Amino acid sequence: MFPKNAWYVACMPDELADKPLGRRICGEKIVFFRGADAAVQAVEDFCPHRGAPLSLGFIQDGHLVCGYHGLVMGGDGKPVSMPGQRVQGFPCNKAYPVIERYGFVWVWPGEAALADPAKLHHLEWAERADWAYGGGMYHIRSDYRLMVDNLMDLTHETYVHASSIGQKEIDEAPVKTRMEGEQVVTSRFMDNIAAPPFWRMALRGNGLADDVPVDRWQICRFTPPSHVLIEVGVAHAGHGGYDAPAEKKVSSIVVDFITPETETSHWYFWGMARNFRPDDAELTASIREGQGKIFAEDLEMLERQQQNLLEHPERALLKLNIDAGGVQSRRIIDRLLAAERAVGAEAAA
Structure with a gap:
């Protein structure tokens, strides 16, 4: 019903002031947050440990921390660490291409390999x-x-x-x-x-x-x-x-x-x-x-x-x-x- 290989507005920058934002887009549950360099990151809103929404967690040192048991997730979808546990074998989450431009945060919910920044709608007035x-x-x-x-x-x-x-x-x-x-x-x-x-x-x-x-x-x-x-x-x-x-x-x-x-x-x-x-x-x-x-x-x-x-x-x-x-x-x-x-x-x- 909706094309996924395209750029959509995900949110406005002020929605990512100091905590993660969970939003379903084109049927995909995604969590948005700012990494260590303040760049917006987007990964599947699903903790690989017990399936909790990562959007209910918090941001620490540029990583996303699950609010259930403390699993730390990177912006590339790879688990980074977890208190008292080894996470190297944990499955990776899907990561989504994002662009912050023209006063909006845009996301590509489809195939990441097809995401082309040149296809972003140009807004001259912005x-x-x-x-x-x-x-x-x-x-x-x-x-x-x-x-x-x-x-x-x-x-x-x-x-x-x-x-x-x-x-x-x-x-x-x-x-x-x-x-x-x-x-x-x-x-x-x-x-x-x-x-x-x-x-x-x-x-x-x-x-x-x-x-x-x-x-x-x-x-x-x-x-x-x-x-x-x-x-x-x-x-x-x-x-x-x-x-x-x-x-x-x-x-x-x-x-x-x-x-x-x-x-x-x-x-x-x-x-x-x-x-x-x-x-x-x-x-x-x-x-x-x-x-x-x-x-x-x-x-x-x-x-x-x-x-x-x-x-x-x-x-x-x-x-x-x-x-x-x-x-x-x-x-x-x-x-x-x-x-x-x-x-x-x-x-x-």
């Missing part, structure tokens, strides 16, 4: 001082692909987010879907409309009038395995919309990294990167708070949707033109899964 980022994380009890569907079709904003970013013009504006290599792009442009509450707040935050007509845009980009980045913004009407000069608009990138946990649950890392007033910490906090409330509304809808789908597995779902982005994204995921299965079958033969 390396630039003229951009600011604020975000958070939710645990959602639904198939991660439902979140991909949700983000690649923003028609739901009119209904789920009526008090913040939704407006009827989203329904009325045509949506276009296209492929750019292995990337799916859906776009919607709305001209000469009123800005909804969230965007009025953003206009004020950038020192712009919030009571004038605006041009609004939404450009959603799905990149495998499950990343969705959305260019969003509004500009004072009549100044070029998406291409308006910076002093006439507020624009940003909605960041959505969706990491499968199980077949019916996922970790959702959300945030917004913006290139206006990047040094304004108060504005960052305000936008983050607003986004957090918006995404909490998605959480309830997706979890209830998942319950319905589990209760009615025989029901066929409709596919409309607004679903094209999600449909194309799922086709890419299916191709990746088929390729991994073929490689596994070949290896087993």
Whole structure:
């Protein structure tokens, strides 16, 4: 159901401040911790002695110590020592490739030999001082692909987010879907409309009038395995919309990294990167708070949707033109899964 030979966001750096972190990713139980050089390490969250979760232990001298009987585990998955015992014959744990970059910790849950740092999704805005980022994380009890569907079709904003970013013009504006290599792009442009509450707040935050007509845009980009980045913004009407000069608009990138946990649950890392007033910490906090409330509304809808789908597995779902982005994204995921299965079958033969 989820490709494993890919980079997923595992956690944010502050989750690894002073103790191990256990997290299931793509069905794999993994424990993350910082080694002696502060580099993030990741190994199977299973003590080879009695099967206790290593994530319930602690870190000592750059090693992970099991909190049950004191077995010491290295970041390479090899047992190092244990009080009064010889551990040389103990089986090794699986170790996972990890990269800390762009303000996130990324993990490759599949075949370690295939992990290529060059395949990590490049985030140009995360390396630039003229951009600011604020975000958070939710645990959602639904198939991660439902979140991909949700983000690649923003028609739901009119209904789920009526008090913040939704407006009827989203329904009325045509949506276009296209492929750019292995990337799916859906776009919607709305001209000469009123800005909804969230965007009025953003206009004020950038020192712009919030009571004038605006041009609004939404450009959603799905990149495998499950990343969705959305260019969003509004500009004072009549100044070029998406291409308006910076002093006439507020624009940003909605960041959505969706990491499968199980077949019916996922970790959702959300945030917004913006290139206006990047040094304004108060504005960052305000936008983050607003986004957090918006995404909490998605959480309830997706979890209830998942319950319905589990209760009615025989029901066929409709596919409309607004679903094209999600449909194309799922086709890419299916191709990746088929390729991994073929490689596994070949290896087993």
